[in-house]
Amino acid sequence: MVAWWLRVVSVFNVLCVMAWCAWAWPRSPWLAVAGVAFALMAGRLWLGMEFLAMLAFKRRMRLGRPGLEAVMHAWSAETHVSARCFAWLMPWREWAVPDHLPPDAQGRQGIVLVHGWLCNRAVWTDVMRDLRALDVPFIAVSLPLLLHRIEDARPMLDSAARRLCSATGLPALMMAHSMGGLVVRDWLRGLDGGDPQAAHLPRDVVTVASPHRGSPLAHCMWGANVRQMLPAGDWLERLRADEAREGSAFSRVRWHCVFSDCDNVVFPEANCVLDAAQVFPLAGYAHMQMLRAPKLHALVSSLLGRAQ
Numbered sequence: 001m002v003a004w005w006l007r008v009v010s011v012f013n014v015l016c017v018m019a020w021c022a023w024a025w026p027r028s029p030w031l032a033v034a035g036v037a038f039a040l041m042a043g044r045l046w047l048g049m050e051f052l053a054m055l056a057f058k059r060r061m062r063l064g065r066p067g068l069e070a071v072m073h074a075w076s077a078e079t080h081v082s083a084r085c086f087a088w089l090m091p092w093r094e095w096a097v098p099d100h101l102p103p104d105a106q107g108r109q110g111i112v113l114v115h116g117w118l119c120n121r122a123v124w125t126d127v128m129r130d131l132r133a134l135d136v137p138f139i140a141v142s143l144p145l146l147l148h149r150i151e152d153a154r155p156m157l158d159s160a161a162r163r164l165c166s167a168t169g170l171p172a173l174m175m176a177h178s179m180g181g182l183v184v185r186d187w188l189r190g191l192d193g194g195d196p197q198a199a200h201l202p203r204d205v206v207t208v209a210s211p212h213r214g215s216p217l218a219h220c221m222w223g224a225n226v227r228q229m230l231p232a233g234d235w236l237e238r239l240r241a242d243e244a245r246e247g248s249a250f251s252r253v254r255w256h257c258v259f260s261d262c263d264n265v266v267f268p269e270a271n272c273v274l275d276a277a278q279v280f281p282l283a284g285y286a287h288m289q290m291l292r293a294p295k296l297h298a299l300v301s302s303l304l305g306r307a308q
Helices: 002-024 029-060 068-092 121-133 150-168 180-191 216-220 234-243 294-307
Strands: 111-114 138-140 173-177 204-208 254-260 278-282
Touching: 002 029, 002 068, 029 068, 029 216, 068 121, 111 121, 111 150, 111 180, 121 138, 121 173, 138 150, 150 180, 173 180, 173 294, 180 204, 180 234, 204 294, 254 294, 278 294
Parallel strands: 111 138, 111 173, 173 204, 204 254, 254 278
Antiparallel strands: none
């Protein structure tokens, strides 16, 4: 679903640039070139506005802010990562790296990868290639979450967790990026009232840049799932209340929260942290760029190794 939407956007952008050149070139080649340059820079400018919003918010709240050099480096890195993901991998290469469930997977813990808002499984392309090279069993879901509610992802995530558990004989490690962390929490809430010892209940969940306490940028976007990410919103408050119940599935999981001081989407850092979770702060990484952080990969490797 997201792939097709991104394809439409990509084709529309190309057609707009072609139409602009056809109109502007006879009038002024410089005008045509300026329009193309603006189109190429639009994504970078949009990301720059996100970084400015992050800095302004932290300044207003009198929170610690990263240095200008770190922000500029994160902005540049995020521009390249986002362009590759949103213009190439997610629209056109969603299934280029298939799930990996080898015949000898029994007894080896695998991992379920859960993407975030306006993304699909291709956001994990580099991670999936690394896991395949290491022969680690994994399933990367592509959730039906364009403008849907977060609850709509429950059946697909539950199916993935059951499939991987069946293939390996062990509960999966789960790693979720951005809104994917809320998807996992909501799925666990859906398990409450069922079998408290469900075999596919994960022991560990790693969340990366997840808006556990919401994100101020949710006020600037639209969609049912975006409204669910509003700080101090009703949905998040109900989720926390459900998780606080004795014996909840949430309470039986070990949580590991990864976040960054240069996150341009989910800020401040405290919004990415769950109570009693093990925290892994990163310095200088932007929202999408965090998926490439060596510290994240080391954490996942240690958790997989511990389960063997």
